[in-house]
Amino acid sequence: MELLFAWIDSYKNIKRLGFNFSNYQDVSLEFGENSSIVKVRINEARENFKIFGPRIKSMTGIIGKNGSGKSNILELIGMSMEQRRLESINSSSYFLLYKYSPTKYVIEGADFKLVQNILNDISINSGYQNPYSFTVRYNREEGVFKKLEFLQEDTKKIKSLEILTANHQGYSSHVARFSEASIMFQRIVLQPKNIGVYPKYKMLIDFNKHNDIGNQTFQAKDRVYLHIRPNLKYTAHGKYDLELKVNKSLKIIFKTNDMDYALSPYEKKKNWISSLTEKYIFFAWESLTDHLIKYDEEHKIPTLKERIENIPNNGNVWGYYSEILNLLMGELDRLNNFWVDKDEYYNAFDELTLLLFSLPSKAFTQDTLKILVGDVEEESISNLLRRLDKEYLKTDSPDLLNRILKVEFLPFSSGEEAFLNLFSTLYYGITINKNHERKTLLILLDEPDQFMHPEWCRLFIWQLTTFLKQTCDYYNYQVIFTTHSPFLVSDLPNSYVITLDKNQDTGECIALPKISTQTFASNIHTLLADKFFMDTTTGEFAFQTINKVIKRLNNPRPLSVKKRRDISSIIGVIGEPIIQNRLIEMFNAKVPNDREQRLRELKDQQRKIQSEIDKIESEDV
Template identity: 25%
Template sequence: MELVFLYVNLSRSNFIEKSGFNFSPNYDFEVNYKDGYYELSENKQEVAVSDDFFDKDRCITNITAIVGENGAGKTTLLDYILLSGLSVKQNKNKEYYDYYMDEFEYKKQIVIYKDGDELVCYHSINNFIEFKDPRIKYINVNKDKEFIDNLKNNTGFKNMTKISLTNSLYSKNEISKQGRLDTITLNPNTINGLKNSFFEKSVCFDKSKYDAFNKIPTILSGYKDTKDFQNILDLWYTKYILSKNEKSIFENLVNRDITISFKNVKVYLDKWDEEYLNHYKKDESGLISFRDTWVKSIVKVEGESHNVDIALNLYENLLFELITYKGIKNIGVFGSNQEMIEYIESNVKSINDTLYFKNAYNEIKAYEKCLNNCMQYPCLLPRDDSGYVFNKIIKPKSKELSEFLDLVEDAFLNSESSFVLKYIDIGGLDFSSGERALLNFFSWMHILPYFNKIQTEIEKSLFDNILLLIDEIDLYCHPSWQQKLLYYLIQEAKLNFKGKNVQIIFTTHSPIVLSDMPRSNIIYLKHQDGKLVIDGKENHKETFGTNIYKLFDDAFFLEKQGQVGQFAKGKIQTLIDKVRNVDKLDAERINRLKQEISMIGEPLIREKLISMLVRVKFNDEMSLKEKKIKLYRERIKQLEGE
């Protein structure tokens, strides 16, 4: 199913008003509003783009770019597509009649989808004049029982998931609407929320209980950094790249050393102790007393052992969780780490009401076996120094990397929880802002088919139809990456959403990205008189395969402003004014003027200013060529004397 046309009666900000947007290159619908009636019509299309233009396998059904100057409404339109949905008119309650009528003005919509070979027009407008065409089926949602039942049952609309991706920090904070699958929003803000869900999931967590054991996931999710979660996603995506055996834009991701260590739970408990207890003064869960019991028990294990055993923190953390779960008040002091591990193993075997601890113990053993074969990361501090860090290095293309990534993937796909991943500390995954932005998009796309593995209240991850909305797709990306962006986006979408029907709509400021898009697949927006205005495609040149400098002028409305920055433009105008009044300048200022003119990169402007300068500086008996030669000789002498 593909979104073909959307008519917006009125957006919440009133920025979009009575505007129709065509997202398919093969249809050109419009709505005429007159005397309270909305009339749909279609204009004939001269150029049609084939259904397999972007993807011969037709998994990607269509791609649309939205462009325009800042403030033109690109993000506003994407947000409207994501968050707005067809609504049924409500006017049963007379007390709320005015409120409902006002709300309904915002919710009036006309939406046309292509469903197979059929066009289906959904609308919520009673004063609607249908365009008579045998291809189009009309559904007034105010009267359609199936649609009304979908709303009542909270089952979403027409088997479609709308997904919003952006690297912008100024984005929506809600991951999905009430755990539903019809909208999913992934951005730096919502990834933080997803991080909390993931780390809370990593414990057999019962939110109805407020005891010490069930307090642990809340503390962890609160103090774990979003970067900790993103690093895990990066590792999982690394596994995916390696499994494809295909060239990837992230070759450097799979060809770097990764460092691994494990945090001790005491780090998080101390933060909680300092912030929470200093404020509330009371620990109703009893967590602090269990912590004291635990700390005393491992006092002899601490120190030297931590500098030679990569898994020791994991065993100590598991011991702490065992103490809180079983309510152990007195445990004595372990003489060695082996004695502690034997105690843990014995207690794990005795717990029959949950598999959590058995699975955690086995998971630690698996990671320990893998990492014991890896090199130690060199730390130049003495081993008894508190700043000494014991890390293991996993080398690229090694057997250990393959085993390690298998364990990470298994924790996502086949386990209800992962004890190890909630304490893992991953290093070596620092990227440039451009690499980070693009890796965000692709690693986030990779988790979407498995979304229910993190958001456990969701039974399945995605509907059969995907509408992928990407805001500022080129944000932070170097031009060389922008050239590859659409190609790799198509490949990633096909692999991640295999068996789905995927439509992509993105916004961009990049003429390089736009050169991959036919003009028929671009929506041009303008900001005019405080409203969003659609600029007709006929006002713009063809974009596909076009020189990017021409696109910069045309597609981004710079034809009247030129391709020179505003600051440079002002400096050049100042130079022109100075040249015109050069007879008022002394020799030193003239030399400075020549230096500034020589900085101009555009040869036509530079030579024109040089010509203006020599005409004024030297007498008119000399030819222009002679004047230039004399001026340059003076400049050479000046440089030789420096």
């Protein structure tokens, strides 16, 4: 199934505009009285050459200035059913047209009045509620549809289209990560911060295996490390500081090179996990004392402190830690601080400890777990990252591990991190529900090139198409993205590009004609010169400075010596040779005239001075 067309009668700043999304079919509407839609024309008007390969059905770029409505279009297409119900209450009015098979189409939307004239045998009084979905058959001669099924009544629930939205920014994690299966569609909304760490690790492994993607941007193999370090924050209370019975002579501490060479990797691992456990104990102790103070039970703290400090350490440090944690968890549970049983917290930490012990001993350093990312996935690392993701991404129950560890990939620039975040988000979304029926995945990308270096923007479409072909072979793809960048547009024919602007008075979206030049393989400077992207390809400060120089050179008034030096300096740093040479000509033409004028002024002053001298001398005589 493929999204062909969207008619948006009213949604946010978009009013009565239609948008084509297929690279091979054009949809147009005919209007009757009261501007109602009376016919739909579906034309095989575009070339049938699949420029991106057989599995990428179409790719559409939406370009527009800030506030023009680009993101609103993607938002409407990717909206969940619950959001559609709310928007229909808020008077949003639209319909989306999908091609389901050579003879069948699907229409979904809100405000049934929009489509009542193009659906045979259905009236506005048929009892259908917003939002609605129909399968229909198209009558090309009459330009109307015949309803086949009302999808909300269909019990088969055939999912023929998955819609994946990947955003850089958005809402909180509680609403930004969901997967909704409806009758004909599955919508998945993701943000990089809400997919977890494991997909990024897996993505790097795959990049290192398939170097034709990674080598074009950054080489991760044997360069990028997985860094894991404690992330618990706590402060000392002074009189309530807890003293643990840990044998300092046996506790291995990484402080000097002299000690480090004598330690076995396994001893380093034990010490690292022991140190993390102590931090967790102090963190839990602080949480307990804070709650006792808050609920006027501070008088109980000394007794609890004495009980903990009297727990014996008989040489089994892990048993010692276990007793302390059980006591702390029990007291916190008594204060009703837990939403779940205290044993679940303890078991989660115990499981984390076992996962850490399963990691390679060589990875443990003084403060950080440091693991080189190669091209082979290590099961122990994957198990740990999946367990952390399971807790950190929860939205309906507490995090049992209290974000005990911070996980990062280093060293990464902000551009590299943006690249990894985007592609790992896509990887997660594509593989979250593997489908072997070759249905379509509609991918919605809102400014995917944000934060990327211009060279990476230039490579992005190639990277994306290569990635989609390599990641899995069980999907066909349709891609719709928004951008400000001419780099992305230069990889699309201009018929694949939707151009938007904003009415500065009303704020409403304006659909512009196609870019005048052919965009595919077009020179970036040629695209930038198009008025859509920029009024001028020069920075505004430089543009205004050059205009001031031109006005000053055209002014008949003479230039002072300082002004000449200033103008000469500005002309000297201009990088565009045509502009620079023209200003040099203007300057040379202006300065000789100024010299002659100044000479006349000086001679006139000389005559006046001489006249004064002669007058004084004659008075003396």
